[in-house]
Amino acid sequence: MAEINDARRDQLNMxxxxxxxxxxxxxxxxxxxxxxxxxYEADLSALLFETLREFDLPVRDKTVLLKPNLVGLDPLGMxxxxxxxxxxxxETFLRMGASEVLIxxxxxxxxxxxxxxxxxxxxxxxxxxxxxxxxLNIDAVERVELKTRASRFKELYFPKTVRGVDFxxxxxxxxxxxxxxxxxxLKNMFGVxxxxxxxxxxxxxxxxxxxxxxxxxxxxxxxxFAIVDGxxxxxxxxxxxxxxxxxxxxxxxxxxxxxxATCSRVMGLLPEKIKYLAQAGTLLGHIQEEKIRQLGESIxxxxxxxxxxxxxxxxxxxxxxxxxxxxxx
Amino acid sequence: MHxxxxxxxxxxxxNGIDVASFVPKTCLAYLRDAQNDDGGWGxxxxxxxxxxxxxxxxxxxxxxSEGPGVNEAAAxxxxxxxxxxxxxxxxxxxxxxxxxxxxxxxxxWALLAHREQAHERLDRGxxxxxxxxxxxxxxxxxxxxxxxxxxxxxxxxxxxxxxxWTQGTASWVEPTAYALIVLCRGxxxxxxxxxxxxxxxxxxxxLDRMCPGGGWNCGNPMVYGVAGEPQVVPTVWALLALRNxxxxxxxxxxxxxxxxxxxxxxxxSLALTKIGLDALGRSDPNLDNSLAASFxxxxxxxxxxxxxxxxxxxxxxxxxxxxxxxxxxxx
Numbered sequence: 001m002a003e004i005n006d007a008r009r010d011q012l013n014m015x016x017x018x019x020x021x022x023x024x025x026x027x028x029x030x031x032x033x034x035x036x037x038x039x040y041e042a043d044l045s046a047l048l049f050e051t052l053r054e055f056d057l058p059v060r061d062k063t064v065l066l067k068p069n070l071v072g073l074d075p076l077g078m079x080x081x082x083x084x085x086x087x088x089x090x091e092t093f094l095r096m097g098a099s100e101v102l103i104x105x106x107x108x109x110x111x112x113x114x115x116x117x118x119x120x121x122x123x124x125x126x127x128x129x130x131x132x133x134x135x136l137n138i139d140a141v142e143r144v145e146l147k148t149r150a151s152r153f154k155e156l157y158f159p160k161t162v163r164g165v166d167f168x169x170x171x172x173x174x175x176x177x178x179x180x181x182x183x184x185x186l187k188n189m190f191g192v193x194x195x196x197x198x199x200x201x202x203x204x205x206x207x208x209x210x211x212x213x214x215x216x217x218x219x220x221x222x223x224x225f226a227i228v229d230g231x232x233x234x235x236x237x238x239x240x241x242x243x244x245x246x247x248x249x250x251x252x253x254x255x256x257x258x259x260x261a262t263c264s265r266v267m268g269l270l271p272e273k274i275k276y277l278a279q280a281g282t283l284l285g286h287i288q289e290e291k292i293r294q295l296g297e298s299i300x301x302x303x304x305x306x307x308x309x310x311x312x313x314x315x316x317x318x319x320x321x322x323x324x325x326x327x328x329x
Numbered sequence: 330m331h332x333x334x335x336x337x338x339x340x341x342x343x344n345g346i347d348v349a350s351f352v353p354k355t356c357l358a359y360l361r362d363a364q365n366d367d368g369g370w371g372x373x374x375x376x377x378x379x380x381x382x383x384x385x386x387x388x389x390x391x392x393x394s395e396g397p398g399v400n401e402a403a404a405x406x407x408x409x410x411x412x413x414x415x416x417x418x419x420x421x422x423x424x425x426x427x428x429x430x431x432x433x434x435x436x437x438w439a440l441l442a443h444r445e446q447a448h449e450r451l452d453r454g455x456x457x458x459x460x461x462x463x464x465x466x467x468x469x470x471x472x473x474x475x476x477x478x479x480x481x482x483x484x485x486x487x488x489x490x491x492x493x494w495t496q497g498t499a500s501w502v503e504p505t506a507y508a509l510i511v512l513c514r515g516x517x518x519x520x521x522x523x524x525x526x527x528x529x530x531x532x533x534x535x536l537d538r539m540c541p542g543g544g545w546n547c548g549n550p551m552v553y554g555v556a557g558e559p560q561v562v563p564t565v566w567a568l569l570a571l572r573n574x575x576x577x578x579x580x581x582x583x584x585x586x587x588x589x590x591x592x593x594x595x596x597x598s599l600a601l602t603k604i605g606l607d608a609l610g611r612s613d614p615n616l617d618n619s620l621a622a623s624f625x626x627x628x629x630x631x632x633x634x635x636x637x638x639x640x641x642x643x644x645x646x647x648x649x650x651x652x653x654x655x656x657x658x659x660x
């Protein structure tokens with residue numbers, strides 16, 4: 001697996017986009033781009049290349065790991081990051097000069113990762129996977145002492161590939177979540193916690209508190225960049241059993257907290273009310289709009305209110321926003 | 330950097346399945362090559378040894394122990410399991426962990442194949458399983474759940490418990506199934522009345538967590554009124570755990586497994602589907618060819634050691650590893 005660790009990163013003078021842990025006042029403004037795209041058949045690679053060029057990302061001759069959201073078997077393409085987005089992101093980083101672009105995830109609900117990959121037909125989009133896909137559930141692991149201690153964990157095991165790559169990209173799908181409110185680029189990082197150490201699902205994270213575990217994980221392995229598949233999202237009883245929600249956007253940015261805050265606003269939700277996001281805004285990135293430099297489309301022009309479960313009505317920006325009615329099921 | 334294990338030799342599979350040569354030339358050869366110097370196996374070739382893949386490999390090698398070099402490899406794997414047992418009798422999921430985990434049940438299962446040498450270690454492992462309860466077995470948890478019952482999001486019973494993946498967490502289907510399978514094969518002397526009661530509660534938990542249309546997923550049959558989708562891996566282990574339980578309530582899950590076999594493409598799920606259908610009397614000879622086709626696939630994207638071990642076990646006609654009594658034993 002990838003061998004470049006933090007010490008090697010320092011030797012190569014390869015700074016991450018922003019330090020993982022620092023208060024908002026000491027952070028530069030974050031950069032976000034919202035791009036409108038309505039179909040997975042569109043030229044996503046060209047759109048991403050054009051968008052990411054504006055960020056001047058330090059990926060030339062570097063190893064990039066794309067971390068999509070692969071939850072489980074998904075023949076209808078409803079809950080996982082769409083394979084067209086994964087393939088387009090890979091092609092884009094290769095065009096930008098990355099020496100190697102890996103795809104890696106550790107599905108939470110199904111230990112047969114090959115079955116998950118077959119169900120979304122990733123090979124048809126990204127080509128042969130044997131040399132580019134890493135099953136993070138069963139990768140070699142290293143024990144990492146946690147800096148934040150937001151949850152009861154003092155340490156967690158993480159895959160060596162995740163710790164070793166030069167540039168980590170969170171590649172989630174735009175979804176509501178029945179425990180956390182929303183699942184975006186920060187919550188997506190649950191997938192790097194190895195099932196081979198903690199089981200399927202990674203129940204230890206739920207018992208530690210989802211919101212707190214999200215903070216601990218992202219402080220330990222903070223994504224350098226995020227690309228959110230919001231072409232068709234999921235509303236209601238996400239992250240698995242919700243309904244498809246066409247939203248027609250891709251949201252990219254160099255601060256996963258700012259990306260998630262922006263996505264929440266696009267979903268018609270208040271990021272300040274989403275517990276883990278509000279906490280992440282004090283340590284890991286920006287959630288205030290004035291600290292986020294907006295590129296591409298505006299939030300207002302792309303806002304598509306997502307229906308939320310009754311327990312999350314307080315997250316809605318507009319009190320008359322949609323509520324997921326369980327009685328309809 | 331990212332290392333890709335070599336795909337197993339496909340020559341035997343290319344000309345149809347001949348079990349006599351397919352398993353030794355493909356599966357067992359791969360497993361012998363993938364064995365680490367410490368006697369254990371990682372989840373993929375070249376990675377550090379872990380308990381769970383080692384346990385599956387020991388079982389697979391023992392099943393075909395007449396093959397050349399197989400016994401020696403199995404004995405080295407057995408030695409790895411001996412060395413990694415924790416003082417309390419359990420096994421960790423990864424080296425360095427100081428707490429036992431679900432891997433204790435597969436490790437005990439592998440030790441059953443060597444029970445004459447391992448009876449003391451086996452007893453300690455099985456005792457650990459019997460004495461360790463998941464967090465959802467506590468009275469405090471049940472009290473909290475009763476208070477929250479009004480806004481419950483699932484229809485499952487909170488009075489039942491089985492085994493968890495890691496300590497201090499809830500019961501789930503797979504670890505419960507592993508523990509039940511191995512406890513039911515353990516020495517009678519360990520099965521006190523309390524132990525039998527524990528086993529009975531866990532069997533009820535599996536039935537409670539079955540998806541409405543049959544089959545199991547990790548353990549969420551219904552969430553917010555929506556039925557969960559079953560998956561092959563937990564379904565097969567749960568079926569094997571329940572097949573001698575004296576109930577027929579699992580039959581619709583067997584029906585689901587049989588009906589689903591045409592949708593299965595991955596090596597691990599194909600192997601387990603064959604194991605489940607064969608063990609419960611619904612053998613499908615076409616699955617042999619499907620397994621061979623998986624080996625012919627040049628882009629086996631996630632070749633992992635357990636999947637190869639399960640494939641070998643699936644091709645065993647003796648199925649000693651699944652019998653409640655080992656050959657030569659009276660009880």
